[in-house]
Amino acid sequence: MGRPNYQIGDMIVLKSGFTRTAKAEKRCRISSILPNDHGHVQYRVQFDAENFERRITEADIDTGETPSRGSVEAAVKSDGAEPWLKFSSIRTGK
Incomplete structure (x- = not known):
């Protein structure tokens, strides 16, 4: 219970009733991880339609x-895409 299961930038879905309306969008993005409160992991999240x-x-x-x-990580790795920046290919001059 004490360790975060999600990271900053992850898209999550909230349980019904949290956003007060049934039609409201329940998907949001984690913007930060807060300190634990009595053993419960806390997150700061933001919906796309809110400021x-x-x-x-x-x-x-x-x-x-x-x-x-x-x-999510397995899906990203399975498509065969490579990162656009490869640190092994960077050369520095003396």
């Missing part, structure tokens, strides 16, 4: 709808 951030706990995240961190 402010909300504080949520890990219990507010719908884990059934949110893709796990491992499946």
Whole structure:
């Protein structure tokens, strides 16, 4: 319970009822990870349509709808794409 399962920049889905309306968008992006509060991981999240951030706990995240961190990384690696910047190819002069 004490370790964050998500990282900054991850898209998550909140449980129903948290956004107060049934039609409201439930997907948001994690903007920062806050210190634990009595053993519960806290996140600061922001919806695309809002200009402010909300504080949520890990219990507010719908884990059934949110893709796990491992499946997102596996999907990125499986497409064969390489990073646009390769540090091994950078040469520095003396």
